[in-house]
Amino acid sequence: MLPVTHVLPLATVRRERSLPSPGTVTARVNEKVQAGDVLAQAEPPARHYLLDLARGLGLPEKEALRHLRRQPGERVDSGDVLAGPVGLARRTLRAPAAGQIINVQDGRILFQAHGEVVSLKAEYAGVVVATDGVQSVTLEATAALVQAVWGNGRQDHGVLRVTGNGPSERLRTDDLDINLRGAVLVAGVCVHTAPLHQATELSCRGLILGGLASDLIPVVRRLPYPVLIVEGFGDVAMNAAAYSLLSTNAGREASLDGRVGGLYNSQRPEVIIPLPATRQVSVPDEIIPPNPGVRVRVVHAPYHGAVGVIREVLHKAVGYPSGILARSARVDLEGIGTTNVPLANLEILQ
Structure with missing residues (x-):
């Protein structure tokens, strides 16, 4: 069977969102959610550090203990002083992360760092249709769908805007002005770094391209916003079907998912554009025979x-x-x- 890429003006899009580890799901089945709504949260396992108090202060063990400024069980922020300062050099021992002292023994501090709470957001407007209660939530929406071939691994959402003069035109800094601040941009091809950095300065929420110069991949991976490549690497124009669909929906909220599936995951980078549900539409087919007319x-x-x-x-x-x-x-x-x-x-x- 041939691989299937979806470029659909209207479809029922159903996607599962999951936390990296079990936590608490706050969304309920049949609840309507918006792109920025939090569906679930989890706190990752705590990390532990063994800090050498005596060596950190440059003092004998018993003397170093007298300079301890925090007690076991006391919560501290990253960089807070745990002991000191001492001596002419004003030596101190600081917390390596936000957390608390668990124990002090033999001139050493057992420190527990608290992980930051991980929040799972909806990323697109839809309805919760299923959840396991601890880690995953399935969302469904009537939406336009455009799948890409590559993404830089980031996710975000914003209002869709078209820039440049067509699906084959190269993106230039002159195409990006203050009116595009905070938008998800649709353009043809990018072969230089300048427009990418200009989009960063404009706090753009995403960039959808037909083609990208392959030497820009390391730069794109470091960008703070999602970048999706619809066609491939090189000076390749976006296909007419995808460009037309995206252009037609300019002004609507779009969700970009730039994650690429691994060996056991067939996930594709994609653009989801939620639309008003005027009628019941089917879920896209994942297997289609290459018959005449396809x-x-x-x-x-x-x-x-x-x-x-x-x-x-x-x-x-x-x-x-x-x-x-x-x-x-x-x-x-x-x-x-x-x-x-x-x-x-x-x-x-x-």
Whole structure:
């Protein structure tokens, strides 16, 4: 079966949100939530430190104990002074994190650091349809859905805005002004770092691109906002279907999830745009046979990014100029015409 990428103007989107460890779920089944609402919280396991009091102050064990300023059970913040200052150098021993002293013995302090509470947010407006009560919550919404091929691992939400002059245009700093502050941006291609840093200064909540220069990957991974690449790396225009869907929904709230699934997780980076529920719509299909009439997209050169419809799946392997023999489909590509494309170079576009 061919991989399936969803570019849907209207669908029932159902996603499970999970805490990294068990905690407390505050959301209830059938509850309507907004993108910024907290669904659940968990406190990670405490970390412990063994601090050498005598060495830290440069004093004998018994003398060092006299300079202890905090007692067991007393809560402190990161950087608070636990002991000292002493001597001309005013040496001190400070808390390595927020927490408390558990015990003091043999000139050493057993310190327990409290982990920060992890909050699980909805990330998109929807209805809670299921929960296990301790770790996971399933949300459902009627929404537009655009799946990407790569993301930088971040999540956020904001109002969708289109910048630049089309799906193949390169993003420039001149395209970014104060009117885009706090928005989720849709653009064509990015090949320079300057627009990325400009978007950071504008506190943008996300960036959706058709293509990205591969040498910018390390920069994009460090950005504070999610970046989603719809097509791939290089000077690749966003396909017309995705660009049109995103442009049509400019001004609406969009949720960006830039996380990429691992070996046992098929999660795709995606854009979810909640819409008013005017009628019942189905959940997208995850398995679609490559039958005649099915819409597909080419994912490799020479027709990378082209969209078309399968005319027929050829029974015999087809030879190509590279010398490769491959199972292929005859595809009517928009703006190109009818041609043979290896099945390995196709994905189904729903």
